[in-house]
Amino acid sequence: MKRSSFLCSLAVLCAVPFIGACKKTETGGAKDGKLTIAFLPKSKGNQYFVTCERGARAAAKELGAELLFDGPTNSDPAKQNEIVEGWISSGVDVIAAACENKEGLSTALRNAQKAGIKVVTYDADALPDARSFFVNQATEKGIGDALLDNAAKLIGEEGEFAIITANLTAANQNAWIKAIETRQAEKYPKLKLVDIKPCDDLKDKAQQETTNLLGAHPNLKAVISVCSPGVPGAAEAVKQAGKTGAVKVVGLGLPSENKAYVKEGVTQSVILWKVEDLGYLAIKAGAALADGSLKPGATEFDAGKLGKLKVEGDNILLGTPFAFTKENIDQFDF
Amino acid sequence: MHEMSSAPSKSLKGIFARHEVVLLLVVALEVLIFSLLGRNFLGEANVSNIFRHSVEIGMLALVMTPVILTGGIDLSVGSMMGLCAVCFGILVKEAQFSPLLAALCSVAIGATGGGLNAFLIARLKLPPLIVTLGTFSLFRGLAEALTKGSKSYSGFSDSFLALGNSEVAGLPAQLWIFIAVALGVYLLVHHTTFGRSFRAIGYSPEGSRYAGLAVGRNISLAYILAGAVAGLAAVIFVARIGEARANAGIGYELLAITAVVLGGTSIFGGSGTVCGTLLGYLAVAVLNNGLKRIMDYELLDRKISDMASELSGLLTGLLLIVALAITPLLRILATRRSRSQH
Numbered sequence: 001m002k003r004s005s006f007l008c009s010l011a012v013l014c015a016v017p018f019i020g021a022c023k024k025t026e027t028g029g030a031k032d033g034k035l036t037i038a039f040l041p042k043s044k045g046n047q048y049f050v051t052c053e054r055g056a057r058a059a060a061k062e063l064g065a066e067l068l069f070d071g072p073t074n075s076d077p078a079k080q081n082e083i084v085e086g087w088i089s090s091g092v093d094v095i096a097a098a099c100e101n102k103e104g105l106s107t108a109l110r111n112a113q114k115a116g117i118k119v120v121t122y123d124a125d126a127l128p129d130a131r132s133f134f135v136n137q138a139t140e141k142g143i144g145d146a147l148l149d150n151a152a153k154l155i156g157e158e159g160e161f162a163i164i165t166a167n168l169t170a171a172n173q174n175a176w177i178k179a180i181e182t183r184q185a186e187k188y189p190k191l192k193l194v195d196i197k198p199c200d201d202l203k204d205k206a207q208q209e210t211t212n213l214l215g216a217h218p219n220l221k222a223v224i225s226v227c228s229p230g231v232p233g234a235a236e237a238v239k240q241a242g243k244t245g246a247v248k249v250v251g252l253g254l255p256s257e258n259k260a261y262v263k264e265g266v267t268q269s270v271i272l273w274k275v276e277d278l279g280y281l282a283i284k285a286g287a288a289l290a291d292g293s294l295k296p297g298a299t300e301f302d303a304g305k306l307g308k309l310k311v312e313g314d315n316i317l318l319g320t321p322f323a324f325t326k327e328n329i330d331q332f333d334f
Numbered sequence: 335m336h337e338m339s340s341a342p343s344k345s346l347k348g349i350f351a352r353h354e355v356v357l358l359l360v361v362a363l364e365v366l367i368f369s370l371l372g373r374n375f376l377g378e379a380n381v382s383n384i385f386r387h388s389v390e391i392g393m394l395a396l397v398m399t400p401v402i403l404t405g406g407i408d409l410s411v412g413s414m415m416g417l418c419a420v421c422f423g424i425l426v427k428e429a430q431f432s433p434l435l436a437a438l439c440s441v442a443i444g445a446t447g448g449g450l451n452a453f454l455i456a457r458l459k460l461p462p463l464i465v466t467l468g469t470f471s472l473f474r475g476l477a478e479a480l481t482k483g484s485k486s487y488s489g490f491s492d493s494f495l496a497l498g499n500s501e502v503a504g505l506p507a508q509l510w511i512f513i514a515v516a517l518g519v520y521l522l523v524h525h526t527t528f529g530r531s532f533r534a535i536g537y538s539p540e541g542s543r544y545a546g547l548a549v550g551r552n553i554s555l556a557y558i559l560a561g562a563v564a565g566l567a568a569v570i571f572v573a574r575i576g577e578a579r580a581n582a583g584i585g586y587e588l589l590a591i592t593a594v595v596l597g598g599t600s601i602f603g604g605s606g607t608v609c610g611t612l613l614g615y616l617a618v619a620v621l622n623n624g625l626k627r628i629m630d631y632e633l634l635d636r637k638i639s640d641m642a643s644e645l646s647g648l649l650t651g652l653l654l655i656v657a658l659a660i661t662p663l664l665r666i667l668a669t670r671r672s673r674s675q676h
Contacts, residue, residue, distance in 0.1 A: 044643070066629075068629060068637065068639060068640065069637075069640045070626065070639060070640055070642060070643065071643075072643070073643040073644060073647070074584070074585060074643075075581060075584050075585075076581075076584050076585055076586075077575065077577075077579060077581045077582065077584070078387070078571065078574070078575055078582075079643070081574070081575055082383075082387045083626070085383055085386070085387070086380070086383060086623070086626045086627070088379065089374060089377060089379035089380040089382075089383055090373050090374050090380070090627060090629065091373075091374065101486070101575070101577055101579065103486060103488030103489070103576060103577040104486075104488070104575040104576055104577035104579070106576070107495065107499070107574075107575060107576030107577070111499065
């Protein structure tokens with residue numbers, strides 16, 4: 001009996017400091033006419049989404065809206081659905097979601113729409129009938145153009161280049177490579193794509209493949225990596241071959257993974273969208289959808305500090321990707 | 335440890351001595367806190383969510399109870415859910431089975447996998463922890479191999495998805511299945527000689543054998559039942575998410591074991607009750623859900639609801655450790671006191 005009553009009092013004791021440590025939010029109780037926006041990342045600990053969240057919070061503050069933020073902390077595929085269903089029952093106005101499982105999360109997002117909640121997706125889309133708009137961080141053409149334009153500028157629009165990809169069947173990567181090839185044919189007749197090598201999304205393999213490329217093509221002027229592990233991999237190979245600066249490295253990746261190589265001058269530019277702006281735009285779009293200023297069929301969207309952005313169909317475009325270089329890479333921490 | 339007397343104790347002290355009563359108070363305390371601090375916690379939609387989001391884990395906990403009562407453990411049930419979910423997806427989307435037939439196949443596949451565990455444990459006398467650690471990897475690996483790691487099946491009919499997303503007679507559809515499984519396991523464990531033998535086996539396998547119990551057969555039944563119900567849980571999971579993928583049920587085995595042990599079942603077997611497991615499951619499910627509702631309070635400058643996943647892990651762990659540590663702690667204190675009196 002002692003044991004049990006002790007257990008009881010312990011449970012209470014555990015609960016008391018927990019409640020004591022909490023403080024009521026300034027906004028106080030639920031639904032005082034304020035817009036409530038829920039923001040769902042693919043996963044919570046990921047620096048990419050932490051950066052997204054920062055932008056989302058800035059937008060919510062600007063709008064005077066309440067922001068809820070939760071996401072999976074493990075790989076349980078049901079977590080995103082559970083979080084969304086929780087938000088539905090607590091009566092939020094807007095949900096902005098990045099989908100880990102496209103089909104799976106669409107089930108929950110459809111339920112949200114049925115409950116009158118406005119849904120936008122960002123970063124990774126749901127099925128089209130499960131959301132009103134997708135906030136698209138970069139189109140295939142946008143990424144392809146940015147990669148090739150940067151590489152072309154670096155090597156004087158003339159000479160051989162090679163591409164490192166994830167694997168030859170990856171849909172995303174193939175679309176970007178196609179965009180690069182189209183751009184080359186249209187705009188840079190003196191550039192020549194000599195090889196495309198897969199790295200299986202592994203840095204080591206990318207390094208190996210780049211070393212082979214450097215041996216096989218002595219006139220190679222640039223390596224473009226269309227997958228993120230490929231960028232530091234290619235840079236390491238170029239560095240070890242003593243070709244720093246002679247062979248330029250350009251790729252799609254996170255600035256944080258490439259900072260060291262960029263500063264050493266091995267990698268010249270890393271292409272990515274401004275992740276913080278993506279979170280900002282997702283919240284802005286969600287709020288505009290809720291107050292009726294953004295409607296299906298719109299061709300333009302006024303995104304506050306980001307200016308007027310293009311809307312293509314049901315995609316709101318964040319704009320051209322950003323090039324992180326030696327000059328600006330220190331300002332970014334994702 | 336917490337032997338249940340068959341005749342309920344009349345005294346107040348006796349009532350509080352029962353682990354189940356204490357757990358009931360813990361659950362009541364959780365409900366009280368969350369309804370005071372949480373937003374819409376007791377709203378109909380949220381109460382539905384509590385169960386909708388957790389019946390799969392609850393079902394695994396129910397069938398984990400007989401396994402642990404026999405002194406065993408089954409780490410493979412979560413992976414089995416992944417395998418059954420994938421098989422269900424393939425049967426419906428590629429072999430054009432009706433969802434009902436595919437669901438029956440899923441249960442049968444689960445039972446077969448459970449049978450493999452049973453054979454290795456009851457027949458070859460291998461330790462349950464090692465055997466199910468092996469099948470834990472094996473089943474998930476098979477699921478991943480069948481889908482090449484990334485393929486998933488979706489686009490199921492609305493009538494099937496209703497199993498995971500609709501209400502029947504005011505309750506989530508899948509809760510009715512859960513209630514049926516709970517009743518079945520309760521009757522098996524507490525009201526059949528077959529089921530009562532689980533505790534005897536866990537308490538003393540050799541003794542049970544000498545007493546003429548079919549030890550091997552009864553242990554086998556516990557693992558086959560666990561596998562079959564994991565197959566059923568997989569179907570419910572797919573109906574809820576709308577997608578069949580190899581990662582279904584990841585980590586669920588540990589949540590189920592947590593509920594069982596929190597419910598007062600000894601991890602060494604021999605003692606425990608199905609009611610205890612249900613309350614242990616409820617304590618975890620309510621905690622997981624309730625933290626997500628505390629949207630108006632902050633801790634370290636963040637809304638509590640924004641840290642719900644992290645906090646529920648932390649608090650579940652704390653609850654479990656406190657519940658387990660208390661008996662030995664009190665024993666040590668008692669011996670100290672009696673020593674100092676001499």
